[in-house]
Amino acid sequence: MAYNMGEYYERAGDYDLEYQGQSEQDVPFWRELVMRYTPQRVLELACGSGRIGMELLHSPGSFELEGLDISAEMLGAYRSKLEREDEATRGRVTLHEGDMCDYSLANKGAFDLILLPFNSIAHLYEIEQQLEAFRNTFEHLAAGGRFVVDVFVPDIDYLSDALNHPSHVYVEDEIEVPGEFTMLLYTSRKYDPVEQLEHMLWTHEKFFENGEHERYLNKLDMHIFFPRELQLLFLATGFSIDAIYGGYDWKPFGKGTRQIVVGRKQ
Numbered sequence: 001m002a003y004n005m006g007e008y009y010e011r012a013g014d015y016d017l018e019y020q021g022q023s024e025q026d027v028p029f030w031r032e033l034v035m036r037y038t039p040q041r042v043l044e045l046a047c048g049s050g051r052i053g054m055e056l057l058h059s060p061g062s063f064e065l066e067g068l069d070i071s072a073e074m075l076g077a078y079r080s081k082l083e084r085e086d087e088a089t090r091g092r093v094t095l096h097e098g099d100m101c102d103y104s105l106a107n108k109g110a111f112d113l114i115l116l117p118f119n120s121i122a123h124l125y126e127i128e129q130q131l132e133a134f135r136n137t138f139e140h141l142a143a144g145g146r147f148v149v150d151v152f153v154p155d156i157d158y159l160s161d162a163l164n165h166p167s168h169v170y171v172e173d174e175i176e177v178p179g180e181f182t183m184l185l186y187t188s189r190k191y192d193p194v195e196q197l198e199h200m201l202w203t204h205e206k207f208f209e210n211g212e213h214e215r216y217l218n219k220l221d222m223h224i225f226f227p228r229e230l231q232l233l234f235l236a237t238g239f240s241i242d243a244i245y246g247g248y249d250w251k252p253f254g255k256g257t258r259q260i261v262v263g264r265k266q
């Protein structure tokens, strides 16, 4: 079966606009996490355009930060942000273009913290891909190092709508860039319960101040991770589970909408 991440991440500028609100929610969590664990060497898998990484660089700590992503466009946006930083900050960061299922970095075995934030794990569609990503990450950690994965807990009502009403269209957001354009975002969603796949169709529609209009469509598939399944991935690949949080406010697992699992290489 062919899965689709299509061209969704090719427009990194629109991605940053769309998810700037997300940063208010999750960035404080990641900053706090890094302060608690005081790592020396951090890797963010699926680092994208540096939405989180750039903030971590301005957090306490002088850790080296590496980022890995499959999208050249997202990494290009990250590099542009880094260019605006001073030399010392830029010198702490190394970016890699690659697939998290199949990566091998020079610092393999030397990372004490590896992060996989904001649902990016949902782009691992096949069981073998998921196992490869976890095994590989285990090898990249130093003894005692931690792997932290953040993904939403499946919402049964949402999935039921996506299963039973696949032709519904939802307005996701309206974003205004003053003096330039207003962007409307719509989705339709189909859920395949056998493959545990959500097939999303995103429509981005921009109304420019000068009267011009642009619309583009993107397909985006997400694997739906049920909680036991995610925990099993950690346990099947050598990790012990240190903690599971239910939200960015450190709620206990089960009290929130997220599953943030901290796996440890003992």
Ligand SMILES: C[S@@+](CC[C@H](N)C(=O)[O-])C[C@H]1O[C@@H](n2cnc3c(N)ncnc32)[C@H](O)[C@@H]1O
Residues within 6 Å of the ligand: 005, 009, 019, 045, 046, 047, 048, 049, 050, 051, 052, 068, 069, 070, 071, 074, 098, 099, 100, 101, 117, 118, 119, 120, 123, 124
């Ligand atoms: C939801 S975005 C998250 C980006 C960033 N971590 C953030 O929080 O803004 C998902 C990212 O996963 C990347 N990605 C998807 N599949 C990947 C893979 N197999 N290996 C590495 N990166 C991948 C995409 O290119 C995209 O940048």
